[in-house]
Amino acid sequence: MKTRSAHIVVAGAVILAMLSSPAFPQTKPPTAQAPGTANAAPATPAGNAEKGKALFARNACYQCHGYEGQGGTAGPRLGPNPIPFRGFVAYVRVPRGEMPPYTVKVMSDQELADVYAFLQARPRPPAVESIPLLAR
Amino acid sequence: MARSKDSKHISIDRRKFLKNGVLTGAAALVGPAALAGAESPSAAVAGGTLPQDAPRAPSTPVMTLAAETAPPEADVLTTERTGSDFMVDVIKALGFEYICANPGSSFRALHESIINYGGNKSPELITCCHEESAVAMAHGYAKIEGKPLPVMAHGTVGLQHAAMAIYNAWCDRVPVYLILGNNGDAVLRRAAEWYHSAQDVALMVRDYTKWDDMPWSLPHFAESAVRAYKIAVTPPMAPVVLVLDGGLQEDPLASDRKLAIPRLTVPVPPQGESAAVSEIARLLVAAENPVLVADRLARTPAGMKHLVELAEALQAAVIDQGSRMNFPSLHPLNQTSRAAATIAGADVVVGLELADFWSTVNALRDQLHRSTRPVAKPGAKLISITTGDLYVRSNYQDFRRMSDLDLAIAADGEATLPSLIEEVTRLTTGDRRRVFQERGKDLAEKSQAARQASRAAASYAWDAVPISTGRLCAELYGQIRNEDWSLVSTYYSDGGGWPRRLWNFDKPYQWIGNAGGGGIGYGAPASVGAALANRKYGRLSVSIQTDGDLMYAPGVLWTAAHHRIPLLSVMHNNRSYHQEMMHVQKMANRHDRGIERGRIGSELVDPNIDYAKLAQSLGVHGEGPITDPKDLGPAISRALAAVKRGEPALVDVVCQPR
Numbered sequence: 078m079k080t081r082s083a084h085i086v087v088a089g090a091v092i093l094a095m096l097s098s099p100a101f102p103q104t105k106p107p108t109a110q111a112p113g114t115a116n117a118a119p120a121t122p123a124g125n126a127e128k129g130k131a132l133f134a135r136n137a138c139y140q141c142h143g144y145e146g147q148g149g150t151a152g153p154r155l156g157p158n159p160i161p162f163r164g165f166v167a168y169v170r171v172p173r174g175e176m177p178p179y180t181v182k183v184m185s186d187q188e189l190a191d192v193y194a195f196l197q198a199r200p201r202p203p204a205v206e207s208i209p210l211l212a213r
Numbered sequence: 214m215a216r217s218k219d220s221k222h223i224s225i226d227r228r229k230f231l232k233n234g235v236l237t238g239a240a241a242l243v244g245p246a247a248l249a250g251a252e253s254p255s256a257a258v259a260g261g262t263l264p265q266d267a268p269r270a271p272s273t274p275v276m277t278l279a280a281e282t283a284p285p286e287a288d289v290l291t292t293e294r295t296g297s298d299f300m301v302d303v304i305k306a307l308g309f310e311y312i313c314a315n316p317g318s319s320f321r322a323l324h325e326s327i328i329n330y331g332g333n334k335s336p337e338l339i340t341c342c343h344e345e346s347a348v349a350m351a352h353g354y355a356k357i358e359g360k361p362l363p364v365m366a367h368g369t370v371g372l373q374h375a376a377m378a379i380y381n382a383w384c385d386r387v388p389v390y391l392i393l394g395n396n397g398d399a400v401l402r403r404a405a406e407w408y409h410s411a412q413d414v415a416l417m418v419r420d421y422t423k424w425d426d427m428p429w430s431l432p433h434f435a436e437s438a439v440r441a442y443k444i445a446v447t448p449p450m451a452p453v454v455l456v457l458d459g460g461l462q463e464d465p466l467a468s469d470r471k472l473a474i475p476r477l478t479v480p481v482p483p484q485g486e487s488a489a490v491s492e493i494a495r496l497l498v499a500a501e502n503p504v505l506v507a508d509r510l511a512r513t514p515a516g517m518k519h520l521v522e523l524a525e526a527l528q529a530a531v532i533d534q535g536s537r538m539n540f541p542s543l544h545p546l547n548q549t550s551r552a553a554a555t556i557a558g559a560d561v562v563v564g565l566e567l568a569d570f571w572s573t574v575n576a577l578r579d580q581l582h583r584s585t586r587p588v589a590k591p592g593a594k595l596i597s598i599t600t601g602d603l604y605v606r607s608n609y610q611d612f613r614r615m616s617d618l619d620l621a622i623a624a625d626g627e628a629t630l631p632s633l634i635e636e637v638t639r640l641t642t643g644d645r646r647r648v649f650q651e652r653g654k655d656l657a658e659k660s661q662a663a664r665q666a667s668r669a670a671a672s673y674a675w676d677a678v679p680i681s682t683g684r685l686c687a688e689l690y691g692q693i694r695n696e697d698w699s700l701v702s703t704y705y706s707d708g709g710g711w712p713r714r715l716w717n718f719d720k721p722y723q724w725i726g727n728a729g730g731g732g733i734g735y736g737a738p739a740s741v742g743a744a745l746a747n748r749k750y751g752r753l754s755v756s757i758q759t760d761g762d763l764m765y766a767p768g769v770l771w772t773a774a775h776h777r778i779p780l781l782s783v784m785h786n787n788r789s790y791h792q793e794m795m796h797v798q799k800m801a802n803r804h805d806r807g808i809e810r811g812r813i814g815s816e817l818v819d820p821n822i823d824y825a826k827l828a829q830s831l832g833v834h835g836e837g838p839i840t841d842p843k844d845l846g847p848a849i850s851r852a853l854a855a856v857k858r859g860e861p862a863l864v865d866v867v868c869q870p871r
């Protein structure tokens with residue numbers, strides 16, 4: 078059956094686990110900043126969050142990052158409070174890890190700005206302590 | 214083949230016929246064939262027709278007065294015992310609880326002997342709807358019980374169905390005991406048997422089974438059956454195959470014929486050579502950042518206990534790669550969720566039954582031009598203890614890349630741990646103990662921080678639709694945490710990794726590892742097989758079941774219902790073969806085209822499959838589809854009530870993809 082996929086999954090799971098470590102800054106995919114961290118990107122272009130939501134789904138970003146950009150085993154959390162826009166674009170164009178590249182041909186800078194706006198608009202999660210199911 | 218053993222019986226019948234000139238209708242059919250010197254009258258009697266290529270004898274039998282007045286000689290159509298009865302004696306001697314099968318005529322005699330002669334007890338026949346399900350059930354059972362289940366199948370078409378599941382078990386190094394039917398004697402085959410017979414039945418799976426045989430006699434069968442078990446359970450464990458000729462099964466067995474069954478003596482697994490073990494202990498005690506990495510280590514419940522003892526003696530980081538339940542998930546030394554950083558900082562890495570040492574200390578980047586880079590730092594000592602070095606096959610490439618090891622011990626990891634612990638304890642001085650304590654504190658803080666980060670991560674998209682995998686796993690755990698639970702899913706199905714990040718796994722049966730070969734379709738039947746093993750202990754078996762996996766052979770749900778196997782399956786339903794969808798997506802990105810079309814061929818939508826209805830149609834309590842996270846808890850609660858009544862239940866939950 079799908080043995081190649083299985084090998085890739087196993088390798089990918091290991092790689093993703095490795096890439097999420099702060100010990101590999103040269104290949105670590107950027108993760109959204111913790112809520113409350115200032116996102117001082119001086120030149121973030123205006124984007125449309127509604128359009129960004131549609132683009133996020135249509136261009137398959139959700140497949141690794143989840144429909145809310147919340148992340149999972151295949152990709153890190155992107156929102157709310159994404160990394161600065163310049164870094165976001167740079168990584169999407171030329172990812173250093175396993176993420177497939179999105180060139181200008183398939184997603185324009187404006188479209189990325191719309192996606193960025195969508196990620197910025199993701200709701201903050203409830204405090205962990207307020208969720209009994211996540212209690213110690 | 215075996216029928217040749219009874220040629221004397223046939224010849225006697227033929228001589229009697231020739232002497233008496235039997236006149237009955239059946240005899241009229243038998244007579245000509247016998248007169249013609251056919252190899253056996255059986256083919257003629259069975260279907261009332263003669264073999265096409267058998268020469269026809271004169272139609273008028275020789276008549277005598279004695280023949281006209283003597284009562285007709287009856288055909289022998291029944292027998293009190295057959296070879297298959299003895300086979301059941303042997304199977305019972307091996308202590309099998311169950312035997313899984315989708316029925317097939319090539320093993321019809323053995324099947325009947327199991328249910329009648331054997332009383333359908335020890336083993337009890339488990340009815341399966343697909344041979345792949347039967348083998349995967351045996352795979353899952355073995356993960357809990359540590360010993361194999363037998364599976365019966367046709368030697369050709371059944372084996373072909375079963376092959377992927379056998380490959381999974383092989384890659385996972387788990388014993389499965391396959392019994393295949395075959396009809397070797399070409400002259401005696403019924404029509405269908407031609408398609409169900411082969412000269413070398415086990416050939417198609419020989420590359421991923423450990424041993425196979427086709428016995429020629431019942432004493433041969435007895436020896437091979439016991440030998441097969443012994444080989445299957447000797448590490449490295451793996452599937453084995455016995456091919457049973459139809460004639461050997463079906464031919465009469467004289468009731469006074471006594472046949473011996475050899476005694477089963479399972480070899481003690483090999484331990485590491487003492488000097489090598491001492492060297493490993495020396496390196497571990499002297500190390501500043503030793504790391505113990507376990508994959509297929511825990512062969513028995515003692516495996517986890519020994520690893521805890523070793524880790525605590527050293528206050529060493531432990532990474533559990535998860536092919537077995539190797540280490541408690543919330544143990545302060547468990548660094549699995551920060552594996553990459555842990556390996557990067559290690560000066561000694563000991564791999565304990567790793568399927569893939571190379572990927573433990575290296576990374577491969579899957580982009581247009583693949584590249585690799587080391588993860589372990591230069592100069593780190595790399596040590597392997599594995600039975601994998603004792604037995605490697607060539608064709609299927611599950612042996613992975615060569616690693617640059619400093620020391621390799623070809624021995625069983627679990628069996629070697631006690632002597633390693635003893636050596637470590639002997640070498641540990643007061644000074645080193647103080648260093649260990651500081652290290653242990655540091656690791657405990659890191660482990661706690663990682664768990665906090667996991668809890669925080671699970672809170673994102675908490676109320677999202679589709680339901681987040683973090684929410685799904687938290688809701689499920691909330692209802693089972695105080696039960697004697699056992700998670701019988703694979704790593705594919707473990708809901709985004711949340712269970713091992715957040716749940717408290719501290720018992721050997723709470724985790725059964727993964728598929729081995731990554732062949733999808735393992736999950737559902739393996740969970741049913743593991744649940745079958747758990748049933749007698751009163752454990753609550755739960756699985757996080759993926760949708761695509763279930764669709765390979767959903768009939769296994771019927772098997773669970775029919776055999777009253779309690780199992781709570783909570784679906785991670787992302788309406789796709791999602792892993793493959795991501796692969797195709799990657800290709801679209803790479804080719805700068807059609808990104809929005811990457812779902813084609815991998816989605817399971819339009820229509821959406823109604824898994825609750827599917828489950829109900831197969832006799833399983835079904836809930837769903839659940840799309841609102843607020844409805845999840847009550848649905849799980851209702852399903853759990855059914856499981857506690859002894860039934861299987863399934864909750865279809867529409868989820869985020871990962």
